[in-house]
Amino acid sequence: MKTYSFTRSALLGLVISVLSVGGFVVLSHWLGQYVALKLVTVFAAGSYGAYLMQVSQVRTGRLVVPIAWFVLSTALLWLSDPITVMFGQTACIWLVRTLYVQTSALASVADAVLGACSIGAAIWALQSSNLLLAFWSFFLVQSLSVWIPRQRPRKSVHSDQAFQAAAKNAEAALRRITTP
Numbered sequence: 001m002k003t004y005s006f007t008r009s010a011l012l013g014l015v016i017s018v019l020s021v022g023g024f025v026v027l028s029h030w031l032g033q034y035v036a037l038k039l040v041t042v043f044a045a046g047s048y049g050a051y052l053m054q055v056s057q058v059r060t061g062r063l064v065v066p067i068a069w070f071v072l073s074t075a076l077l078w079l080s081d082p083i084t085v086m087f088g089q090t091a092c093i094w095l096v097r098t099l100y101v102q103t104s105a106l107a108s109v110a111d112a113v114l115g116a117c118s119i120g121a122a123i124w125a126l127q128s129s130n131l132l133l134a135f136w137s138f139f140l141v142q143s144l145s146v147w148i149p150r151q152r153p154r155k156s157v158h159s160d161q162a163f164q165a166a167a168k169n170a171e172a173a174l175r176r177i178t179t180p
Helices: 006-031 033-055 064-079 082-100 105-126 131-147 159-178
Strands: none
Touching: 006 033, 006 131, 033 064, 033 082, 033 131, 064 082, 082 105, 105 131
16 A cells, blocks of 8 residues: 655656646647646546545545546536636545545644645746646645644553443442442
């Protein structure tokens, strides 16, 4: 199983960015820049989401999440502009990371803030008219999510020990009630 690390995530973001820009160049000749940008955004976010699901140890929802992502992406492609597609795909990445990586509500909120910052970084980088820089800035900021603190698993008391302690407390309480 691959580990979830900053280096791996940032390098994957760079690879996805390069592929996305290449796809944009090719698709923009056939479909126009508007549609090509939306398709490339969906491809990039979907690839990153697949990576997140792959490195996760959670096994539930492996069929439902991609189907829901596909349905949402299809609706966004048909009904909205590229900025809304970017927000929707970022929300999908956040949701996958919340379901598969983060372990607390506070970590999920921090992840949502990080998603907003990644959109801001992409829009800021896009002012240079460099699509590669915009995509990579987005994924570079997304890669920072590996440093969002996660809850440490609580030490579980062995069930037999817990039962013995509860039985002992119950017997003591019974003695207090029955003793004058």
